[in-house]
Amino acid sequence: MNRSAWALGLALGAAVSSGCSLKRMGLERMADAVSATADAFAHDDDPEFVRLGAPATLKMVEMLLDQAPAHPALLLTACSGFTQYAYAFLQVDAELIAPSNAAEARLLRGRATKMYERAREYCLRGLDAASPGTRAELLAGKLDRLGSIRKDDVGLLYWTAAAWGGLLAVAESPLIKVGEVPKVRALAERAIALDAGWEAGTLHELMIGIEGLPAIVGGSPQRARTHFDRAVTLSSGLSAFAYVTMATSGADPAETERLLKAALAIDVDRRPDIRLANIIAQKRARFLLARAARRS
Secondary structure, eight states: OOHHHHHHHHHHHHHHHHTOOHHHHHHHHHHHHHHTHHHHHHHOSOHHHHHHHHHHHHHHHHHHHHHSTTOHHHHHHHHHHHHHHHIIIIIHHHHHHTTTOHHHHHHHHHHHHHHHHHHHHHHHHHHHHHSTTHHHHHHTTOOGGGGGOOGGGHHHHHHHHHHHHHHHHTOSSGGGGGGGHHHHHHHHHHHHHHOTTGGGGHHHHHHHHHHTSOGGGTOOHHHHHHHHHHHHHHTTTOOHHHHHHHHTTTOOHHHHHHHHHHHHTSOGGGOGGGHHHHHHHHHHHHHHHHHHHHHO
């Protein structure tokens, strides 16, 4: 008997012995399979292919969540998937198109806002499943319950912070939203406390952006630099996003150019697990370098 048949046999036996319906078992198996698509998209080298394919997959995730609203893997997939789509294909595109078409850029930021809001809601539902009451307390600005989130849910902490931070980044009036910054920071800091090396420095990349905010909202150039150095070390210098984030977090013009060129020098095939993210980061780096050249 091959491995798949053996696994199916166990599943059928469990269904019969526990009285579970075959429909429910099929739903769980489909949910697990759809949740695994995130890795496939992350490895892709064609952003346009992912741009076209991701919405159908994300809609399928939502349909499955209608049937299994507390499925942990589905909630994490929706949380991360909508966040990544909002950033890669709406927020970045809005930035790139703004110099030539301000009206279209505004529409893209509006769509990004809706996608980030959708992502954040799935993230909060996931955190609520991990520690009941977390969603309501976070929305009310109460952060103590984050201490009950465990290491297994670091991914949810990260993506919740990323979605919430994305909402701040695309806001029409960012000053109105500054009260939300402590929530993003608390989520990121709890994640780092649980697993500082998660995903080869990804949490430190998030912290670069948070610490790159003005001092009036708690930012610190020194701490941003510390997180950048840690991110580069953990990723072996192979994450373009770390360099681009540092370049847009208060670096002087000369260093900004150096950082953006370093991002472009990365071979995206050396880390297949973040190939798509590196391609998107390099696309933004090229735009930022070209914009700086026009201004000089």
